[in-house]
Amino acid sequence: MAISTKNVPVPVLVPIRRALLSVYDKTGLVQFAKALSDRGVELVSTGGSYKALNDAGLPVCDVSDLTGFPEIMDGRVKTLHPNVHGGLLSIRDDEGHKEAMSKHGIAGIDLFCGNLYPFEDVVASGADYALGIENIDIGGPAMTRAAAKNHAYVTVVTDPSDYSRVIDALDQNKGQSPIELRKRLALKAFARTAAYDAAVSNWMAEQLCEDTPAHRAVGGALAEVMRYGENPHQSAGFYKTGEVRPGVATAKQLQGKTLSYNNINDTDAAFELVSEFDPKRTCAVAIIKHANPCGVAEGRTLQEAYEMALRCDPVSAFGGIVALNRTLDAAAAEEIVKIFTEVIIAPDADEAAQEIIAAKKNLRLLVTGGLADARKRGLFVKSVAGGLLVQSRDNGVVDDLDLKVVTKRTPSAQELADLKFAFRVAKHVKSNAIVYAKNGATVGIGAGQMSRVDSARIAARKALDASESAGLEVPLTSGCVVASDAFFPFADGLLSAAEAGATAVIQPGGSMRDDDVIAAADEAGLAMVMTGMRHFRH
Template sequence: MTADLVRVTRALISVSDKTGLVPFGQALAARGVEILSTGGSAQQLRDAGVPVTEVGDHTGFPEMMDGRVKTLHPRVHGGILARRDLESHQEAMTTHGITPIDLVVVNLYPFEATVARGAAFEDCVENIDIGGPAMIRSAAKNHGFVAVLTDPAEYEAVLTELESNDGATTLALRRRLAASAYARTAAYDSAISQWFAGQNDETFPARVTVAGSLRQTLRYGENPHQAAAFYVSGIDGRPGIATATQLQGKELSYNNLNDTDAAFELVAEFERPAVAIIKHANPCGVAEGESLSEAYARALECDPVSAFGGIIAVNRVLDAATAEQVAKLFAEVVIAPDADDEAKAFLAAKKNLRVLLTGAMPDPAAPGMTVRTVAGGFLFQTRDSGRISLPDLKVVTKRAPTAEELNDLLFAFRVAKHVKSNAIVYAKNGATVGVGAGQMSRVDSSRIAAWKSADAAKAAGRAEAGTIGSVVASDAFFPFADGLLAAADAGATAIIQPGGSMRDAEVIAAADERGLAMVMTGMRHFRH
């Protein structure tokens, strides 16, 4: 029968991450716990004056094969797996000279870190731990009698229990540690399997696992009645919200994280200084400029009403001039690769504003994977890293776009890639002037974007809407000419769209009739 309290008399310590090892070992030794250890762990403890028994001395079998074989031995696993409440197990221990191990402290070879630094295939394979996961799983299975630690962050909880319970651990703690241990080995195996699949050029292997580490328990999800948490995978090291340091501001919410990710991925599309202002995962203003401050001012002009309470993303080190402008707007989050000291000082006055620095920009063309849940399963797809440049464009109308129109068409199409379908984006001089997102019909997106542009112009005291003389981008083909005609009515002079509709000829004829220039990309960017 499982006991609630189990006194720790013998511990096995074999760790790759030696953070906190010495004080933990010293605390165990002070309680009279016998410590078995291996390799570098044993040496570090011994150097600190902690009495240690080498595992090889304990098993009577030397460490061999460059350390590949050292703990895979019955005197180790028997001591971990033996049930203390079964007479047959006790008899087997006596017969074979096996002594019980009450505490297993193991963290694994740094496989994930080895892959992340771009090590060679052979180095990655050598950093696949075998004995470690075996001991962890053995101890977790026998948690009725054995406590297992896989992270230095767990040391304090165990020492506190030993102090409170005269050197014993409780069943409740052992169960929590066992759950943590299985999660760790599962994540470890997940990282290995994903890496191997990549090495074998398997985009979608027969089995796939999703693993992450808890970064933050959130106050709630999209709505207050939903629970939520933020997990980080640490697989591809892509700069973004998972790598960001929060300098200031309130705790990030579920919606903050989702919208901030959308904003940062969008602004990464541009080489020139650029700013994206996002609301509900859709852009309400995006612009390039000679400087960030210029880009910010032009992005804000697109839809200043929707920008209130939005997310601001920049693709350069945030400077003082831009920060001073940003501080005048109520925003939820500012995200940048970095910020200078003056910019930080300006934003510090806005104590509730969340400021995130990522250290770098993500590569919009880099491969990767996205995942979404559906009832009973997952949808995996490769990241939309498709990009269109001038040579990819096919002019399909009698009038070809001007050089200025071509630049704006490419700009608008990059923005449209990050707008929820059906997406329509009007742009002029490297800035959005109207955005229509998430409508059931493309013509409605065209009209809504034009309507919002007219409202913004009126509020700013401008004589005409920004869509006059603009270009327009559509994330997918026009199924009918009505969406294109709505854009022409709004003042657009050139169109970029993927093409591929059964009615392409009808749409092209309508563009020619209005004197519009139109190019097709052959690539669509649905975003649902």
Template sequence: MTSLAPLRRALLSVSDKTGLIDLARALDARGVELLSTGGSAKALREAGLPVRDVAEITGFPEMMDGRVKTLHPRVHGGLLAVRSDEAHVAAMDEHGIPAIDLLVVNLYPFEETVAKGADYDTCIENIDIGGPAMIRAAAKNHADVCVVTDVEDYDALLSELSENDGQTGLPFRKRLAQTAYARTAAYDAAVSTWMAQAIGESTPRRRAFAGTLAQTLRYGENPHQNAAFYTDGSGRPGVATAQQVQGKALSYNNINDTDAAYELVAEFGGDAPACAIIKHANPCGVATGGSLVEAYARAFDCDRTSAFGGIVALNRPLDGATAAEIAKIFTEVVIAPGADAEAREIFAAKKNLRLLVTEALPDPRSPRLTYRQVAGGLLVQDHDTGAVARGDLKVVTKRAPSAQELDDLMFAWTVARHVKSNAIVYARDGQTVGVGAGQMSRLDSALIAAAKAGRMGEALGLSESPAKGSVVASDAFFPFADGLMEAAGAGVTAVIQPGGSMRDDEVIAAADEAGLAMVLTGMRHFRH
């Protein structure tokens, strides 16, 4: 097997014609014969380039609305023939099969068609057949054939040819072959995932997942772990689609925390200014306000200690006043649906602060899948899009919540679904005042949230803990009354929780004895 392979003939058949003409001109200048099909051939001719139709090679015209054009032995033989195998070469000579040394193919825009909401039949027509077949053939025979599936690799191909006097090296062909197989795998994953959804198959026998490299990361959660960031092509607004205005590259932990922050703040839509401050994927402060700067200040006042080095997410475009407040402490990332000129100028002085802007907020209720790797497999589930309206709440205590308490209960419940379980959230007047997250017992979460509220009250110079007069949300039921009593001791007046414990009656009786109002949602929000 020789390392260098000459390039005498190329087959160009692309859906995305970006850069096609420049690539073809460069190949033609090197004396490479150009073969093509359909729209690609037309584009090359209109650019004045010599090109042979594949139909001329195969002896068959394109037919069946273009479904059949490259599925022919004279195409696949030219891609698959091993040049050093005498029998292969003899078969090519006998059957008039021209060797194809370079294949440039990108596929029908199936993913884009699905993203536009096309109907079933249109999506089916945008499933490429000949393209993947040729790509796989060329990639298998990378000992002799070079295959290019991404426009981003055109320049690399031309550089390779320049460096090797019109030839390609084996390491280069191997790399492109791997890229090609990954592309067809991702394409098939997109088709199978779409079809499962289209036919209502929630648990198909086999699932395929794919991504496109967006960023190679310096390391993962820890410096000894390699990591990279891949996008899934869904276009969901957030960290994957955001424009980074300034700051150093995002880290693995930055991306994870920024996603958690933006998904949380999106719960509040754009009706009222809201801010979420996240640390280690948990909210350390969430608030609404009359203005964005007020919302940030109220979120910051929940836990100023944890907010240091945190992630700030806003549901409205960042303005100068809010940027000035955020800039007063070290903040890793700020993400918002826009940022005005004054805000950008203020942040420009903070060179390490990453500012991300998106075009929109994600829809918290849009269906999608989440998955997590375990030893030997993957756990796959629907994303938690469950929602509870006020009319769904069941009052189970003698006292019903007041209108203000009900507002705070709904706010606290919204935040609690984004807190790692066991989750306890104290809130008052559209502001978190204490958050207990990720504990092995609900009692410990209630204790931690109360302690944080008390400590923050002292730091703010308040006469009492801000938990006094607050409400509490629990992401799952209270298995015993002890966690509830801890919250009552902290000063809460109302409780929202799913219910469903064997000891619900005991917990409700304890709430009545403490004079609390309690409502049940009938829906829990574990977040592990």
């Protein structure tokens, strides 16, 4: 039985008689090779793989015996030879190919097992340019792609987790590899080499400070198949790029249910925000819902910071994500578990806190080992129909900006501290963003509105609701400051903030009507600071 193709029939089952094994990661290699040998498969290997198999007492041929040419140039050249690539690429049922194989003494290779130099790990460790270049694999990807292209006849194995799968298939098919397995392994092989090349090209672009290379590749390794995406009718997978930035992708989950697509998205937003706050200076907590903060605060303790963050919008915090910038302790954990929370993420969690969280078996607890560097560059990728939008991460930090007072009144020391705090938060609020803050805590947040004045009004309205919930006679926004992620195009948004009780403003500036807005601020007795940096987040 055969499946027809354009040129020659593709066999459904292909016997595996000879295997070439050339791996960097030798996990399970000896056991896999022994299983193949026990089933009558001739073994050919290279370098360190050959030594491992030979030391294990397995009958194995060195690739140099196959090629008739020694390994040279410190191992850079050992498999780039017609006897290897001819054995991998030959179409066994093509008369011309068979004639060429016979004429040149090329024997077929029915299985190729290979994985690549650990380029991603090496550059992630901070290797210099020369070491990074030296760890770019050439022969491995070439053989992998050759075997994958010719999967009609060759089984290509690039992942140790597939070793048992291959052996089981051989046992079920009397030593033959089925076409469905060969296709799926070929897909996996092409995906691996694509992700590998993406890592190399993106690293080189970074090293050369090339922000917009002629071609941009994006790759990652599947970490988890998700039950669904944003909505149940959408499929989804979580892929890791290998970036060592602390966060949800690198975190260790100590307990709780598997993270959903939305959990991962929201947890990333929460941790990126709380990483803006230096743990040596302050305790900070961010509560996130649908990728927007519903409360952020600094405090003397994590418990105090959490309580102040929760006060900003206790309704929206239900079912939210909580991120902390220091090790989670028992006092903070006790407060957090009082309401339904989806995820807690922190650099670490002490034993007492873990015991408290353990009582909520579905609550996810993630520890990252550190905070993300808010100043570090990186790539941000978004798909659009027919293309990718790629930009650098927003690594602007308010502490690094040249703040300019543009009004007659200069902000007080407390107002200035709150302005910086509010602008840190506004960077992580969907545009148009308005953030009211007071005494190191948000008291009202307006996010994602088409009009900035609407964001200002919504933030004020939510602050009133929170004030009523807390039983306060004076609104939380009385005497607060306000931050805007972008300039005020008109004075109306500014005046709405003043009506809510704001006494000082921080905004990027840059509007054609800056003078009008400054005049309105002066007339209202507001102090206003311009940053010169915008923080749109769509």
